[in-house]
Amino acid sequence: MKSTIQKTMGWASRPGARALLVATLVSWPTVSWAHPGGADAGFLKGLFHPVFGADHLLAMVSVGVVSSQLGGKHLLRIPATFVAAMLVGGLLGMARWPMPLGELCIAASVAALGLGIVTTTRGSSPFLLSGCVAMFGVFHGHAHGLEMPHAVSPTLYAMGFLLSTTVLHLCGLVLGELAAGRESLSRGLRYAGAAVMGTGMVLLVRGAGI
Known part of the structure; x- marks a missing residue:
């Protein structure tokens, strides 16, 4: 347990990770300043939109997990690609x-991201993963934008769902880093990836009306 904590703390000390954490902490107080029912409520609407949709939630956490599994310089590049595309x-x-x-x-x-959790290793192709993540990010972002409530600030709404997405990516990164090098946790994470893949298949079949 001690080595796991040290590994996680070591990851959190990296410059890119610190930047994401600082951005999250700095932006978070905006939630308490939002005025329900007014234009500022757009931030809260955007913040919670990804969290209460199972498809968005699973995809965004999965992006963090596969980024951790890929490792190296792609640890933060893959989530950043998703956020930019979104x-x-x-x-x-x-x-x-x-x-x-x-x-x-x-x-x-x-x-696809569930399958990625099952199959991604340090030797996997970052180009294929980056391309898929960018494409997925566009579709997820389009859904968020399309479902933006009327009479809210588009800027605050976008800030909300971007912050929420970043936090979910960080959760996935932490899960992946905790499982790295620990056989039982790594195996459990891949089983979870299989469950995510199955959930996606069910959503796909339902959406297609089959």
């Missing part, structure tokens, strides 16, 4: 830009 998708959604089969693609992303 911002683009969110802007397209807010502009009501049509994106056919969006829900099916989101369900497929859950299944």
Whole structure:
């Protein structure tokens, strides 16, 4: 247990991880300043939107896990790619830009990322994973933007779901780092990935009306 804690603390001491944690802590007080029912409520709407959707929640935590499994310089690059792509998708959604089969693609992303948890290792291709994550991020962001409530600030709404996504990625990173080098935890994480993949397949079948 002590070595696991030391490993996690070592990861948290990395410059990129510190930057993400600081950004999260600095932004978080905005939640308590939001005024329910007003334009500022957009931040809370955006913040909780990814959390209360199983497809978004599973996908975003999974991105963090596979990034940890890939390791190295990709530890933070993969989540950053997802967040950047999601911002683009969110802007397209807010502009009501049509994106056919969006829900099916989101369900497929859950299944694919679950498969990623099962199969990703240090030697996996970062280019394939980055490309898939970028594509998935656009679809998830588009859904967030499309479902933005009326009479809220688009900027605060986007800040909310971007912050929430970052926190979920960090949760996945921590899970992956805790499991690294521990056979039982690593095996359990891959079983969890299989469960995520199965959930994505169920969502995909339901969405297709099969």
